[in-house]
Amino acid sequence: MSETTATRTTPCKAVRLEATNHEGSLLGKNVSPAKFEAGKDSGFAFADILFAIDLNNEIVLGDAFPDWRGNIYDIAMVPDLSTLVEWRPGLDSVIGDYWLKDGSPVPICPRNLVKRLVARLAEHGYTATAAVEIEATLFEESVQEARSKGYRDLTPLGGSTGATYHLARSSDWVAYMEAVVERLDQVGITWEAWTDEAAPGQTELNLAPTDPVRLGDNWARTRQVMREVGNALGHTVSFMAKPTAGFGQGAHINLSLQRDGVNQYFAEDGPSELMRHSVGGLLATMAGATSIVMPQITSYRRLVDLTGPPTTISWGVNNKTAAVRAITGHPKYSRLEYRLPGADVNPYLTLAAVLAGVLAGIEGRIEPPAQVTDMAWCLPDDGSVERIPDTMSKAGAALAADPLLRAHLGDEFVDFWVASRRWEWMEFHTKGGDPYAELSAWESTRYFEFP
């Protein structure tokens, strides 16, 4: 807390404890400075049910609980003091992980999963650097107005024409984004670029490469910042995979591996062997990972050929129509771009899924299939390139059957996640969702504000 205290201008009146649940919502509570000091080492009690509440506040049922879950037990959220920042005058913010009473990590804690996989990479001598491109859509209406309209028929901030890279967006849109990056600067989140994206009101905000755990922290906090700025300016932002029937939004992950500071994905003549094995693992696990990186019902509505997201389990050098794009030939910037995730993901779980695929490829020395040098959309259905699972249920089945992801994410997490998606699927179908609509009101209500 020393650094924060040293630079603060207003005494700290509260500390906000933060961590994501499985859905990716940033959950927490505000504690007094005295309470924080008393509990910062031992942790703070949270009910285990936070991992079993859906986005409509229903208890998720349908699976056998592990031993650490009972009739709503407490688990400990232990803050990671390296994440402590002055969020705004009077309020500090700290991110933590969930731990069991015996000192072991909660097996389904998203942040701990990333930490475990980063450690596994370190055992192989690698450090990972990751970055994310966050897409979000901004609306003129306040969140109160959006709620009153059922999150439908809202007015895109900055005009109703689709555009990309245009600098002529109206000043309300620009003012929002400038306020966002100013807040990011204040809380120490390094960003690289922002621009308008393909859809009306849509932006893309790129966070700088960093280690995966820190990237998850920055990503989760950036979404919080974007919401807070929206509230302050009387606008709304949504990270739904498709906030309107027309346009989707993703969250591409860029990843490279270093050893002793040297990019191991670089080779003079194309992908290095390590990059190839990473691609091999990412593709071998992609069907199952889809369940994690496309977590909600609406996520699957993005999977339309020619509209941006990948639709096939494919890779290619500098091929943005493939699911994994390999950027090669540069000693520093050689990397993989994993293009499947939606904007609606849990940041940590998505990073965990990517790292798990990379680890599987490295450890199994998995050679990738031939790269796709044509357009990876609309490919003939001849079995040469598999399509990405296009429903939540198909993706869940693929994850349940994936031995590689089970090995790296753990059976407990996989079983928990598959059960949680089955609950989500059941809720959608039986409680008002419409699979035959372009975007049903059930989805707007459930996903517009959270995660």
Place this chain on the structure above:
Amino acid sequence: MSAPTTVAPPPARPELVRVAIEDDATPLVRQLGRTLGEAIRSGHAHDELSRAGGTVAVRSHDTPQAATITLGATIEVRGGVLAEPDATVVVDLHGRFAPTEEPSGDAVLAAGVLHALRPPLPPWREAAARFWQETRPIPGIPDVLVVHVLGPDGPEEGRFGEGATTYELTGPADLLAGVFTGADDFLAALDAGVQVKGTLSQLSVMTAASWKARFDV
């Protein structure tokens, strides 16, 4: 020659039709497929389900859920209503497919399908025994199912299975039979008079078991 006075044995049952649901089916398609399958197995509505053809749209009265049943040698159930059906029925999915409005289109076809979707329930004890048997593979399922029935003839009890972990269900006989056969939704039944005794984890597993019975998932 006098007329025979004994009842002739029923004619040999013709080749049974079968039910096929599409891949990656919705809960409603699964529920329809399971119910029609049960109707065929039990001989309920045999004549209605043996019709050579006809399509019936089944719509939920309070959600967008919809499916199409196509009769034939194989009864096919698909999600949605993608073409004009011969008949449409609107039903209460939490009311054992009770129609909530007059069917439209081919009235005979609609009545036949509605009849097929509403087979009589087995006695609660038979339903419970089958439920217990069929849910054994579900991870975490309690070893023993104890059922307390509040029937018109006084309380009854059934105990199914042996082992260390027990789950108890209490409620009206008809509602419990509905839960055990999948005709009724388990969580909705908790609001309609069924009571449970067990852990939260067991409630979660029993929910999975009820989905197995209702949707075969």
